[in-house]
Each structure stands twice: as structure tokens, then as C-alpha cells.
Amino acid sequence: MEDGVDHLAFERNKAQFDVEDMKIIWAGSRQDFELSDRISRLVASDPAFRKDDRTTLDRKELFKNTLRKAAYAWKRINELRLNEQEAYKLRSFVDQPAFTDLHWGMFVPAIQGQGTDEQQQKWLPLAYRMQIIGCYAQTELGHGSNVQGLETTATFDPKTDEFVIHSPTLTSSKWWPGGLGKISTHAVAYARLIIGGEDHGVHGFIVQLRSLDDHLPLPGITIGDIGMKFGNAAYNTMDNGVLRFDHGFTGYQRRKIFCIATRYSAVRRQFGSHNGGLETQVIDYKTQQARLFPLLASAYAFRFVGGWLKWLYMDVTERLQANDFSTLPEAHACTAGLKSLTTTATADGIEECRKLCGGHGYLCSSGLPELFAVYVPACTYEGDNVVLLLQVARHLMKTVSQLGSGNKPVGTTAYMARVEQLMQYHSDVEKAEDWLKPNVVLEAFEARASRMSVACAQNLSKFANPEEGFQELAADLVDAAVAHCQLIVVSKFIEKLQQDIPGKGVKKQLEVLCSIYALFLLHKHLGDFLSTGCINPKQGSLASEQLRNLYSQVRPNAIALVDAFNYTDHYLGSILGRYDGNVYPKLYEEAWKDPLNDSVVPDGFKEYIQPMLKQQLRNARL
Amino acid sequence: MEDGVDHLAFERNKAQFDVEDMKIIWAGSRQDFELSDRISRLVASDPAFRKDDRTTLDRKELFKNTLRKAAYAWKRINELRLNEQEAYKLRSFVDQPAFTDLHWGMFVPAIQGQGTDEQQQKWLPLAYRMQIIGCYAQTELGHGSNVQGLETTATFDPKTDEFVIHSPTLTSSKWWPGGLGKISTHAVAYARLIIGGEDHGVHGFIVQLRSLDDHLPLPGITIGDIGMKFGNAAYNTMDNGVLRFDHGFTGYQRRKIFCIATRYSAVRRQFGSHNGGLETQVIDYKTQQARLFPLLASAYAFRFVGGWLKWLYMDVTERLQANDFSTLPEAHACTAGLKSLTTTATADGIEECRKLCGGHGYLCSSGLPELFAVYVPACTYEGDNVVLLLQVARHLMKTVSQLGSGNKPVGTTAYMARVEQLMQYHSDVEKAEDWLKPNVVLEAFEARASRMSVACAQNLSKFANPEEGFQELAADLVDAAVAHCQLIVVSKFIEKLQQDIPGKGVKKQLEVLCSIYALFLLHKHLGDFLSTGCINPKQGSLASEQLRNLYSQVRPNAIALVDAFNYTDHYLGSILGRYDGNVYPKLYEEAWKDPLNDSVVPDGFKEYIQPMLKQQLRNARL
Structure with missing residues (x-):
């Protein structure tokens, strides 16, 4: 401050x-x-x-x-x-x-x-x-x-x-x-x-x-x-x-954006003034909440899956040292898929946050253009995100093809072993609160992911040349890979919450964020869940209803949830996201530092503008 | 050239x-x-x-x-x-x-x-x-x-x-x-x-x-x-x-991006080389087609709806001069909604195209960063896009509430007069080709839009205070407004195709693009179409199948379809999008013009780098 x-x-x-x-x-x-x-x-x-x-x-x-x-x-x-x-x-x-x-x-x-x-x-x-x-x-x-x-x-x-x-x-x-x-x-x-x-x-x-x-x-x-x-x-x-x-x-960080957008949404007021009172804080609008809070939840989700990836890396390294290669293909697919999923979601999220900050998000002093420009190449460097998802899809197709063979799927594909049960699954959600149960959410995501993989495998088998089939069905395969990767993130968030989490109210907040992350995905990919028959339209609209309740629960905690990132104002580099929320005077102050403001009459005025204003043009137009 | x-x-x-x-x-x-x-x-x-x-x-x-x-x-x-x-x-x-x-x-x-x-x-x-x-x-x-x-x-x-x-x-x-x-x-x-x-x-x-x-x-x-x-x-x-x-x-434009991404996708080759031959043109990958061609189709769709908006503006102006205010609210809602829909889609599309160009899309000489930066403020200036969609939603709710009253809906909301019929609608698509019929597509979009509006109106009626209900349900209302606006674009594209269109093969190409635009939206918003019961999962997957066929049809015409924009290389301002496709030598040539390349050893080397390389640091770390 x-x-x-x-x-x-x-x-x-x-x-x-x-x-x-x-x-x-x-x-x-x-x-x-x-x-x-x-x-x-x-x-x-x-x-x-x-x-x-x-x-x-x-x-x-x-x-x-x-x-x-x-x-x-x-x-x-x-x-x-x-x-x-x-x-x-x-x-x-x-x-x-x-x-x-x-x-x-x-x-x-x-x-x-x-x-x-x-x-x-x-x-x-x-x-x-x-x-x-x-x-x-x-x-x-x-x-x-x-x-x-x-x-x-x-x-x-x-x-x-x-x-x-x-x-x-x-x-x-x-x-x-x-x-x-x-x-x-x-x-x-x-x-x-x-x-x-x-x-x-x-x-x-x-x-x-x-x-x-x-x-x-x-x-x-x-x-x-x-x-x-x-x-x-x-x-x-x-x-x-x-x-x-x-x-x-x-001879590796770019969660700043959520912090900025959340803080500025609490500072910024637009419309809704009655009798000359203050306008409404932008963060109180449901449309703002429905765009901002899922991104905030995803920041926590990606943080936890990142922690788990460190463990995975150590586990694979130890196994390799003991000449155990059994988990390597699954670990490779998992890493590639999560890199693709999290960088795409973060780049899209940064741009969404920039829009959520309104016009001022376009000023460099907001820090948001910078963040966007620094972050987006992550979607292409170290392997294009679609190429990575196709690698995941290849691994999934191989896993499905081996299901009958006694070759048990490992790690994040272990749920595939229950494929027969998952193919029969119909969600038993009857009221909005049912969607708060971790197992209910997890099963729906498992059923969706496995059915999409199985459907792809069935369609592939119709092609005489498997490689040609893989090219032709590439877009569906990417969708199946995304479903699998989203399941991983949801399941790791749920696992995290099964641990002992100390601190007043901390676990409760994380449970809310976990539900928001999962139900937002369900809402966004409703077509997947409905077309695979995992849930019915009524259950879909109960999820949306529950999502609205969850937004109200996270609302009073939003600022503290980004404070928990513990970013200094220096690191954040954004006037809109200042810890103390003192946005407008600082924006105003910053503007005067632009080199264009060094002189009152700008360089170029005498050559290019004055002659126009003083013109006696020969070919005057009107 | x-x-x-x-x-x-x-x-x-x-x-x-x-x-x-x-x-x-x-x-x-x-x-x-x-x-x-x-x-x-x-x-x-x-x-x-x-x-x-x-x-x-x-x-x-x-x-x-x-x-x-x-x-x-x-x-x-x-x-x-x-x-x-x-x-x-x-x-x-x-x-x-x-x-x-x-x-x-x-x-x-x-x-x-x-x-x-x-x-x-x-x-x-x-x-x-x-x-x-x-x-x-x-x-x-x-x-x-x-x-x-x-x-x-x-x-x-x-x-x-x-x-x-x-x-x-x-x-x-x-x-x-x-x-x-x-x-x-x-x-x-x-x-x-x-x-x-x-x-x-x-x-x-x-x-x-x-x-x-x-x-x-x-x-x-x-x-x-x-x-x-x-x-x-x-x-x-x-x-x-x-x-x-x-x-x-x-006292008192921005459709350049599609041109660049399409041309570069034909120039760029990655993977798929056999026996030392050329790698595959990126544009031949189905995943690339599934991302690029819907954007190309949307460029044409927005072009035609733009032409229609000019007519609407003249029509409203003439009516106002004759003191006829009957179409004004509908025309206002329509304009606001289309501004929101097209600018959001275009900004997202530009960024998607940038990614489709791979790493080089991040270089300024590609022209893409510039285009993105110039375009994105369109989503906030002249009214935030969500605020505009809420205005559309307000008009839709009013239209629904007056349906029984004999107040006939006009203009782009005219389909609401058939609401009873549309509430009973079930698509009769049986095979993939059925999705090529304009009426089949149009009815599905009308049924989806009207059911989403009616559902919102029913949910709103449960609130004692309508304004509170409007705030609480804002996210759903925005979705209903989007569905309505997408219907407008689809229907205007279809109307355009009912006109006489001269030129060899021109009409055929536009029919393909119109189908791609509509079926891509159907695929993207499958959750809407399924949850409102307009189509069933089988029909959804037939639409995806048809979409793949359409991508193959547009493939040989892709370059000519962006050539038809008739942009000079000057206006395009992109090495990746050059008319002649001579990308790599020009990228290479351009790099040397950067001021950093004025000198072989950069300014700052002597002060900051040489001492490090030559260091005899007192507190050496290792």
C-alpha cells in the first residue's frame, strides 16, 4: 500500500x-x-x-x-x-x-x-x-x-x-x-x-x-x-x-491478470445509480461474475495441478532410474495435454480479463497489454497446442484399443478401466445442491471423457487406413483430448481438497472455487455432456443454477482470494490492479509522463498541422 | 505481386x-x-x-x-x-x-x-x-x-x-x-x-x-x-x-486477418514428410481447416449482414422522416446486437488466426500483432459488448411479453410470431446432407433462439422484482441475445443467396460458406440446441460430419476466396499474408532492418555484458 x-x-x-x-x-x-x-x-x-x-x-x-x-x-x-x-x-x-x-x-x-x-x-x-x-x-x-x-x-x-x-x-x-x-x-x-x-x-x-x-x-x-x-x-x-x-x-508465472481484473472490478463503478448515490461496483454484476469468477477458479485449479505435475516429474524420474518405463507414455501425454490446456485457457483468460476492465484495460499503464503480449507465445512455443492435444489423443486411442487386453491403464487414464460402467452411467442429480458433491462431478467428467474417446475409437475403426482416419477425425480427437485433460484438472483439484487444509475458512473457499471450475466447464461444454447422454437438459440447468449460487458465495471473498497470490505492486505492474485500489488519481498522474506530453505543442505541429489550419489551398474542396 | x-x-x-x-x-x-x-x-x-x-x-x-x-x-x-x-x-x-x-x-x-x-x-x-x-x-x-x-x-x-x-x-x-x-x-x-x-x-x-x-x-x-x-x-x-x-x-475494417492466415497456411509446411519429400501444407490439416474455415465463412457472413445493416439504416431514416417509429426499437436492438456479435467474433478470430500462423504470427512483420491491437478496442468502445447484448435481451423479453397482445413482432424478431409452432419444433434431419438445406438450418436456429428467450421470460416471471430478476439472470439473458443475433446473421446470409448471383462458381462457394458458418455455430453451441430439444445428439453428429465435408469443398478455393477481398499488400501490411506467398526470404530480409541490427555489437554491451564475461567477481558464487 x-x-x-x-x-x-x-x-x-x-x-x-x-x-x-x-x-x-x-x-x-x-x-x-x-x-x-x-x-x-x-x-x-x-x-x-x-x-x-x-x-x-x-x-x-x-x-x-x-x-x-x-x-x-x-x-x-x-x-x-x-x-x-x-x-x-x-x-x-x-x-x-x-x-x-x-x-x-x-x-x-x-x-x-x-x-x-x-x-x-x-x-x-x-x-x-x-x-x-x-x-x-x-x-x-x-x-x-x-x-x-x-x-x-x-x-x-x-x-x-x-x-x-x-x-x-x-x-x-x-x-x-x-x-x-x-x-x-x-x-x-x-x-x-x-x-x-x-x-x-x-x-x-x-x-x-x-x-x-x-x-x-x-x-x-x-x-x-x-x-x-x-x-x-x-x-x-x-x-x-x-x-x-x-x-x-x-568443438517459468502469469496469474497476475486475475488479480488485476478482480481488484479493478471492485473499484470500478458503472450504471445503477439511484438518487445520486454511487454507481454499482462492476463486480456486483452477474455478467461480470460469470466471466471473472471462473477465471479466478481456474487460476487456483491450475496452481494445484501444477503442484501435482512436480510430483509426477519426480515420480517418473525415480522410475526411470529403476528402469521402470511403464508410466512414461501416460506421463508424457499428461504433461503435453496439461501444457496445452492451461496455456490456451490462460491466454484466453488474460484477454477476457482485459475486456472485463473496460476501456482502461487498453492503456499500457493498466499492465494488461503487456501481460497479454508476454503470455500468448506460450501457446506456440514448446510445441503448438493443437499438436500437443493430438499427441494426447493418440495415447487415448492406444489406451482404448488395449482395454480388452489385460494391459491396465495407469495414472490419469486409470478411470478407463471402468469403461463398461462409465458407458452405462447416467447422472443421478435431482437438485442443484447435488452438483456440489465431488463424486457426482467427477463421475460426470469421467463418463464424458471416456465416451468421447470410445466414440473416436469406433469412428477410427471404420477407416481402412488408420492414419488417414486420424487426419480426417482430427478435430473430434482434439475435443476428446480436451475432455480428458479437463478431467485431470478437476480430479487433481478434488484430490487436493481431500487433504488436510488448515486456516480459518480456507478449505471452504477452495471447495467453492473447485465447484465453480468444474460447473463452469460443464456449462461451457454442455454439448459434450448432453450428446454423450451423461446428463440430461434438466440437470444441465440445475448446474447453471448452482453456478449462480456459487458466484454469490465467492463475491465477498474475491479480493482476498487474489490478495492470497501475494504479489507486490511492482511485480503486478498495473495501475488498475493496485493493492490499495487507488486507481483513478494514479492513472491521471501516469498519463502526464508520456513523452508526447513533454511539450504542449507537439513536434510536427508546425510542419503538418498549422499549414492546414491556416490554409489558402488552391484546390479547396468546398 | x-x-x-x-x-x-x-x-x-x-x-x-x-x-x-x-x-x-x-x-x-x-x-x-x-x-x-x-x-x-x-x-x-x-x-x-x-x-x-x-x-x-x-x-x-x-x-x-x-x-x-x-x-x-x-x-x-x-x-x-x-x-x-x-x-x-x-x-x-x-x-x-x-x-x-x-x-x-x-x-x-x-x-x-x-x-x-x-x-x-x-x-x-x-x-x-x-x-x-x-x-x-x-x-x-x-x-x-x-x-x-x-x-x-x-x-x-x-x-x-x-x-x-x-x-x-x-x-x-x-x-x-x-x-x-x-x-x-x-x-x-x-x-x-x-x-x-x-x-x-x-x-x-x-x-x-x-x-x-x-x-x-x-x-x-x-x-x-x-x-x-x-x-x-x-x-x-x-x-x-x-x-x-x-x-x-x-459560445455554443478489419477482415485482413483471414487473408493473412489463409495464405500463410498454404505456404507453411509442417510434419508429414515421407521419403524426403516436402512437408504437408498446414492448410491441409483438418484441425487447421476446422479453425480457419469457419473464420473465413464468418468474414463473408459479416460482410453481407453489414450490407443489410446499411439498408436497415436507410429504411429507419425514411420511416422516421414519415413519423413512423414502429420499427425503431427493433432496429436499435438489432444494431446493438450485431455490433456486439461481430466485434467479439472478429477480435477472437484475429487472435485465433495469429495462433494459426504459428510462432511467426508473433513477429511484428507478420502484421498480426498490429491488427489485433487495432481491433480489440472495438469490443469496448461505443458500448461494452455485454451491455449491448443486455439491451438486446431487454427488447427480446418485451417482445415475448407482448406476444399474446396482438402487437406483432417486426423485422428480425418477426419469427417470434410463430412461437407456438417453434416451441413444438423437432428437427427432421436424417442424413448429413439434410443440413445443407437452408430451411432446415434456419428453422433450427429460429427454434433455438425463441426457446431460449421464452425460457428466460419464464424464469424472469418468478421474481417479484423484475429488475432484480434481470440482474440475477443476466448471464442467461446474454446467451439468449447471442442466439437471436446469430440467427440474424445466418438468415441474412441465406437471404443473400436467394438473390441472383452471377459469375462462374461464385454462388456455389457462397452456399458452402453459408453452411459452414451456420453448422460451425451449431457445433459450437451444441449445448443450446440439445438442451432446448431442437435437435437430438444424432443430428448434432450429422452436422459435424457435414461440416467436415464442407471443409474439403472449401479447401481448393481458400486462397481465391481471400484474394476476392482485393487487398493490396500495402493495406494488408503482412509478410506472412503476401499475395505472392514469398514469405521466408522476405521475413529474413525484414529482420535486418530492425534498429538493433544497426550495429553488430549492441549498445550496452561494453557497460553491462563485457564486465560479466571478463569478471573477477569478489563474491564469486561457485
Whole structure:
């Protein structure tokens, strides 16, 4: 609370749960909470990390500003002797995409995970001290998610015992890698390994790109920035690069939006004034609630499924170490599907929240355009979301086909073992409150998902060529995969609520959010539930009725539920979402900082406007 | 075709209709086509109107660039003695939001429509010659779509016979008006008229803002730009303004996106290579077709409903002149609803198209970020889309309540007269092809819309206080309004096809697109159709089957169908959407123009990166 007055205190007093306890639940553990809280305040209180001026900088200024922050962050990390986890948190709270994200997030892990012992001993100490800076050069101009289509070659030269890296075509130029354009000295570059004329598929190679003396590209290497990207600052802080080899030789956050939209919905008033009183708070409109609260519920749902994914990752890793590959295909499908589901829903949700903030959501000072621009690429990078869902669908079809064989479905597909029972299922909901029972919801989602998968499998079996069938029915297969992934999120939220959850009123709020998340999906995909016969129209309208009740229950807690994210105003970066709700005076104040307001009469007026106003045009039109 | 090679010729040869005839249909008439074609080429061929450098300009440069173009456009309009319609077209093909849009689009029409004879004689000649420049100052910092909530006052002072305009509070500051910030000399400002202490509601006043000599704000007027907005160039070319009166005195397009996504989907190849052959064109994937072709169909659907809206506007105007007010409420509801439906669908569609272009859609040189940023505010300006839909719902509830009274529903609500029959309706579709019959589709949409309205009316009647019921059921009411508006679009598309449509294969293509538009909506809102019992699940899946067939039919014609929009590459402003499909070399070429590539070693390297690479840090971390 920067000015000392809390304009949302009346909202916070309404909350029916202990927000401090919810913060722990949100963070995952007390330890996680304390780490994030400490580091985020450290960043927020340091003027060197200010970010409110970003959208007025031109590209070069913005880029230089990013370099300065990265260097300063590294200095602080060393001065404060932060450990790896703390350093990671600090970089994420600086909240400005930079080459360091790729160095620490992709380059170092690639060497750790895929490097030989020799490579690790040579490169890791240099990379840990940032004496070299690396990036991850995979994507090519003509080739995105399809790694097997890469064209760059690495040809082994037995005479020199070296690999010759080459970009044979324009479309084989590396294109997009972050940090590549202007900064990285090294890269893990992916290329087809050619030995004795034979293609051994795609492998990663550690390649030096620039001289460590003068930073100029090494001979045979053409390299540059690929130009402006979406958004006013957003990823324009990053030097996404283009790279061509001419026989060159060699040896993770974006839930802010819900916070902003919820707070501003409580501040903003429109219509409904009687007798000169205050207008109605926008958050009290049912239409606003019906759009905002499902998004808020999804923020919590995705948080919990994210926690569960960490467990899954550890579980798979342990199994692999014990040579148990049995859960790997299911875990892969599950991860791909959840990545697709959550990033698509979040990108759509951010844009929806921006609209829920009305016209002011379009101003950069609202922080919302920035968030949108930073978030949307998540839907394409690391694999297009539709491609990922088709991978899930393939796994589901395989699971269905093996049901009779005694090959028991595992993990998140375990419900398929009850397929006969689920094919007979009819929901027994009779009144709106029945929809609050976790088992009732869970069974409806299981029945819908399994019936959609089975229907796809049956339709596929009509094709003589299964691959042709898969292409032809791709849209239905994607729908079946979405149904399966939504079931996973709903079931993990329900599982979370079966645990012991301390704190006054906390569990109750989470139960409300869980019901909202599930019933909103049911409402949105009503066609699926009705056409598969899992529920009847009457039960569908009881779900909508229950949803309205739930919105009323969440209403007094809405502000406290986003306070529980524990975001500093610095991190949030939004005037509309300010903790203290003091929106309008700050918007007004901010406007005057725009460079256009440096002078009363703008540059260009004398040349272009005055002659028009003073005109004695020869060919006057009227 | 700028380089003379047409990389999409193989696609254009596939088309099964005459694209030149389709261009006439798309444009509305031969005359409209010729006008647009002539003016768009005039603009595209004039280097003074180049726009490919916009995203690299900083705010001040961008703004000055806009002033220059506006002045040059005015010069050309006068030199060429263009008439009003030609001048309007020229400004729109310049394709850079500017203060002139508000001057010609809002200020002049406001005086024409609402000014007294005296005001018109005084101000219009000056405005026509641009000797004054005006804007439209309605929205306030705390008040958007709710005009009746405006706080600015205009108090009549009988001593001086003048109005004193005053902004009593911070939230009463005018906020957002385009052209206000730095350029307009005058405004039509909306304020509560106060005479003798009595409030006479909101009225418009013509106010001078700035001196015609030195362009400085007049005494009592504080004025400035409201700062950076969403997008890299987008509306940052516009000086949206903030304005406070301290007792101031006074006397008295966007269908480009579909074109880009369709063309690039034919150029782009991913996966599916066998034996070293070319990868599959992305447009051949069913998942891509299922997302792209409904958007293409909606572009045509909205084009035709737009043409019909022009007729509606003329019809209402003629009736009003003859004192016939009978169709006014229906026409108002219809216009509001269609504005909401088409702008929401288009904004969502643009973002969907951006995703369909993969990662490169995130680059500014793709033109897509710009289009999105320019388009999205349409969903909030001129009335929030949900607020508009609630107005439609109010009209629908009134129509339902009067059904028994002999008050016959008119215009787009005429189908409600057959409500008894529609409540009994069950679709008789038995095979997929039945869904191609216009009447089958139309009746299903009519039955769905009328049943949703009737259900809302029945639920509303259970509330003792109707207004409370309206608030509580707002989300359902919005759904009913959407169903009604979708019916309008479908029915106008069908009506269009009942006309004589010349040209080889043209009508056939439009029939395919009309079916796609309708069946896609049916698929998307399957829950509505099933829960109201209009169709059964089997009929729903027959519709999906038919939709897949239709996608295959539209496939060979897709490129020619966007060619029919007749957009120049200048207007399109997208490398991905180039007419000649020569995407990759041009993307590559464009990247090198980014200011970051001016120098090989970037500014900031010496200060911030080199010390890190060369570091001998005292507190080294490892």
C-alpha cells in the first residue's frame, strides 16, 4: 500500500477466510511462501528494477535497459550470495524477459542433461560463472514444433576430427532463439548429424558463436536480431535471433491478470445509480461474475495441478532410474495435454480479463497489454497446442484399443478401466445442491471423457487406413483430448481438497472455487455432456443454477482470494490492479509522463498541422 | 505481386469459381469495387504512405509520422479533387489511426446531426476545410458506456449569455477522446446542462480548446495525451486525450486477418514428410481447416449482414422522416446486437488466426500483432459488448411479453410470431446432407433462439422484482441475445443467396460458406440446441460430419476466396499474408532492418555484458 490509504479495505473486511493461510496454500508450502515473499520484496524495493517506464522506451533503449538490469541482478545475486533457487526467483521477479532466462533455463540444463562428462567439465564451470553466455538454437525459419524436420547439418570431418555446421537453405536458418540475436557467446545448436554421408538424425552441438574478445561473430557465422515482436515492451526486451552457419566449425508465472481484473472490478463503478448515490461496483454484476469468477477458479485449479505435475516429474524420474518405463507414455501425454490446456485457457483468460476492465484495460499503464503480449507465445512455443492435444489423443486411442487386453491403464487414464460402467452411467442429480458433491462431478467428467474417446475409437475403426482416419477425425480427437485433460484438472483439484487444509475458512473457499471450475466447464461444454447422454437438459440447468449460487458465495471473498497470490505492486505492474485500489488519481498522474506530453505543442505541429489550419489551398474542396 | 513470382499460383489454379466476380460480390457492387480498387492502389503505390517502418518508431516519431501522413493525405485529396466518398476511402486505406478519423467520423457528423442551423452555418464550413479540427469528447475517466453517469457540467450564465463548462471531480475528466490530446482545436463536449440550478440531462456543446494562433490550450483548460496503448504502433498513432475544464467558457475494417492466415497456411509446411519429400501444407490439416474455415465463412457472413445493416439504416431514416417509429426499437436492438456479435467474433478470430500462423504470427512483420491491437478496442468502445447484448435481451423479453397482445413482432424478431409452432419444433434431419438445406438450418436456429428467450421470460416471471430478476439472470439473458443475433446473421446470409448471383462458381462457394458458418455455430453451441430439444445428439453428429465435408469443398478455393477481398499488400501490411506467398526470404530480409541490427555489437554491451564475461567477481558464487 504505497500511499497509506487502502481503498479496498471494505472488500478485504468481507472475506470469510484467513488470507495469510491461503497465501501458504497458494505458494505450495510455508517455505515456498517465505522465499517468494522475501525475494519479491527485495526486487520491488530496489529502484534499479523499476519497470513502469518500459513502454515509452524505443527498442534500443529498451534492450539496453534489459542488459543493465541483468548485469545488476547478477551483481546482487553474487553480493547476497544467493543460492540457485533464490537466484531463479530473483530473475523471475525482475520480470523482464532477458537472455539470462535462456542461459539458465535452457543452455545450462541442456549441457547438464545431454552433455558428455567431458563437455560438462569443460563448459559448466564457465556457464555457472557467466563467463560464457549460452542460448538454445533449435527452431528454424521453416521448422517449428517438428524437430525431425530440421535442415541444419553437422558433418563429421575425420581429417580434422571436427564437426562442420552448415545451413544449406534459407529456411534452415535458426530463427527465434532468445538471447541469440545480440548477446550469446555460445549455443546448443541442433543439427542433423552426418557421418560418412549417412544421416544419423538430429543431435545437439555446443557451438561458439562470437569472439570472447570483441564479441564479433566468428567466421562463417551470420547472426542478428529478428525484429520487433508483439507488445509495447513485452518480449522486445529479448534479442530473439537469426543465425546462419556457412560451414561453421566447432568443438517459468502469469496469474497476475486475475488479480488485476478482480481488484479493478471492485473499484470500478458503472450504471445503477439511484438518487445520486454511487454507481454499482462492476463486480456486483452477474455478467461480470460469470466471466471473472471462473477465471479466478481456474487460476487456483491450475496452481494445484501444477503442484501435482512436480510430483509426477519426480515420480517418473525415480522410475526411470529403476528402469521402470511403464508410466512414461501416460506421463508424457499428461504433461503435453496439461501444457496445452492451461496455456490456451490462460491466454484466453488474460484477454477476457482485459475486456472485463473496460476501456482502461487498453492503456499500457493498466499492465494488461503487456501481460497479454508476454503470455500468448506460450501457446506456440514448446510445441503448438493443437499438436500437443493430438499427441494426447493418440495415447487415448492406444489406451482404448488395449482395454480388452489385460494391459491396465495407469495414472490419469486409470478411470478407463471402468469403461463398461462409465458407458452405462447416467447422472443421478435431482437438485442443484447435488452438483456440489465431488463424486457426482467427477463421475460426470469421467463418463464424458471416456465416451468421447470410445466414440473416436469406433469412428477410427471404420477407416481402412488408420492414419488417414486420424487426419480426417482430427478435430473430434482434439475435443476428446480436451475432455480428458479437463478431467485431470478437476480430479487433481478434488484430490487436493481431500487433504488436510488448515486456516480459518480456507478449505471452504477452495471447495467453492473447485465447484465453480468444474460447473463452469460443464456449462461451457454442455454439448459434450448432453450428446454423450451423461446428463440430461434438466440437470444441465440445475448446474447453471448452482453456478449462480456459487458466484454469490465467492463475491465477498474475491479480493482476498487474489490478495492470497501475494504479489507486490511492482511485480503486478498495473495501475488498475493496485493493492490499495487507488486507481483513478494514479492513472491521471501516469498519463502526464508520456513523452508526447513533454511539450504542449507537439513536434510536427508546425510542419503538418498549422499549414492546414491556416490554409489558402488552391484546390479547396468546398 | 511484387517480385513477379507467384508462389501461390498452384493454389489459385485450384479455385472452382471466378475470383473477379467474387470481388464484386464482396465489395457490394461493381461501383464499390472500382472505387476501392482505384483508391487502394493509389495509396499503395505512393511511397509517402509506406507503413512497414511503424513498429520501430518511438512514440514521438510515430506521432509525427501520423501528422505527416494526414497532412499529405489532405494535400492529395485536394489536388485530385476527390469527393467525400473517395476522401473517406483514401483515409481508410492509409490505414493509420489519426485525429482526422475523429474529425470526419465524429465531430462533423455530430454537428450535422445535432447542431442547430446557426451552429451548422458557423462551424461546418470551417470544419469541411479543416480550418478547425474537432474531436468528440464524451467518455470520462470514471464513466464509459453509461452516458447518463457523466459528471461534467455546462452551467448557463444568464449575465453573460454563455455556458460555463466545468469538471467538478477528477473522475469527470474527459479521458480517451481520439485527437483530443495534442491536435484538436475544437470539441463536441458532452456535459450535464444546468440552468438555474436545475439539471437538464446530458447535452453536447461545441467548445474551442486551443488557440488558433499558437495552438496553446485556452484559459481554464488542462489537456494532454493519456499515454501508451496496446500494440507496437496500433493506436499509439492517435493522441487519445485527457481534458479538464476549470470553468471553461463557450459560445455554443478489419477482415485482413483471414487473408493473412489463409495464405500463410498454404505456404507453411509442417510434419508429414515421407521419403524426403516436402512437408504437408498446414492448410491441409483438418484441425487447421476446422479453425480457419469457419473464420473465413464468418468474414463473408459479416460482410453481407453489414450490407443489410446499411439498408436497415436507410429504411429507419425514411420511416422516421414519415413519423413512423414502429420499427425503431427493433432496429436499435438489432444494431446493438450485431455490433456486439461481430466485434467479439472478429477480435477472437484475429487472435485465433495469429495462433494459426504459428510462432511467426508473433513477429511484428507478420502484421498480426498490429491488427489485433487495432481491433480489440472495438469490443469496448461505443458500448461494452455485454451491455449491448443486455439491451438486446431487454427488447427480446418485451417482445415475448407482448406476444399474446396482438402487437406483432417486426423485422428480425418477426419469427417470434410463430412461437407456438417453434416451441413444438423437432428437427427432421436424417442424413448429413439434410443440413445443407437452408430451411432446415434456419428453422433450427429460429427454434433455438425463441426457446431460449421464452425460457428466460419464464424464469424472469418468478421474481417479484423484475429488475432484480434481470440482474440475477443476466448471464442467461446474454446467451439468449447471442442466439437471436446469430440467427440474424445466418438468415441474412441465406437471404443473400436467394438473390441472383452471377459469375462462374461464385454462388456455389457462397452456399458452402453459408453452411459452414451456420453448422460451425451449431457445433459450437451444441449445448443450446440439445438442451432446448431442437435437435437430438444424432443430428448434432450429422452436422459435424457435414461440416467436415464442407471443409474439403472449401479447401481448393481458400486462397481465391481471400484474394476476392482485393487487398493490396500495402493495406494488408503482412509478410506472412503476401499475395505472392514469398514469405521466408522476405521475413529474413525484414529482420535486418530492425534498429538493433544497426550495429553488430549492441549498445550496452561494453557497460553491462563485457564486465560479466571478463569478471573477477569478489563474491564469486561457485
